[in-house]
Amino acid sequence: MNESSITPCSGQCRVTAQSATVGSGIGRRTFLAQSAMLAAITALAACGASPADSLTGPTLSSGTTVQLSSYPALASVGGIALVTIAASPFAIVRTGVSTFVALSRVCPHQGSIVDQSGSGFLCPNHGAQFNASGSWIGGQPTGNLRSYATVYDAKAGTVTIS
Numbered sequence: 001m002n003e004s005s006i007t008p009c010s011g012q013c014r015v016t017a018q019s020a021t022v023g024s025g026i027g028r029r030t031f032l033a034q035s036a037m038l039a040a041i042t043a044l045a046a047c048g049a050s051p052a053d054s055l056t057g058p059t060l061s062s063g064t065t066v067q068l069s070s071y072p073a074l075a076s077v078g079g080i081a082l083v084t085i086a087a088s089p090f091a092i093v094r095t096g097v098s099t100f101v102a103l104s105r106v107c108p109h110q111g112s113i114v115d116q117s118g119s120g121f122l123c124p125n126h127g128a129q130f131n132a133s134g135s136w137i138g139g140q141p142t143g144n145l146r147s148y149a150t151v152y153d154a155k156a157g158t159v160t161i162s
């Protein structure tokens, strides 16, 4: 990781003190490499974030079935519907004729609710961007949106999310 790739957040972050002991017997190159790594870790810790932020979103104790006819956007491949399941914000994405992705819209960085943006998602808080599969693709470094298993029932016209 290089330091210039880190996008700091806008000042609502926790700051975590970092320290390191640099031994006197190391060379200049090792010292510079360790310093750069420490600076990167400190910057990420200051934002309360890392590329491996833990996944966020509710655990669904039982499957929730969604009637596709209630969400016209899901009639087409690439369509995205924003739904509420178990009092939490979700997105359902039709990724193929008979395939769907269900995502929590809780941002893994600091828990804001991501909005649909084009064919993916954008967090309004610090700008993390996610593709239609929920993978982080830019902006504030963080993890991926939490995804859930889906079962499509073509005959019933439903998707069950668990």
Ligand code: FES
Residues within 6 Å of the ligand: 107, 108, 109, 110, 111, 112, 123, 124, 125, 126, 127, 128, 140, 142
């Ligand atoms: S809460 Fe910080 S990018 Fe979403």
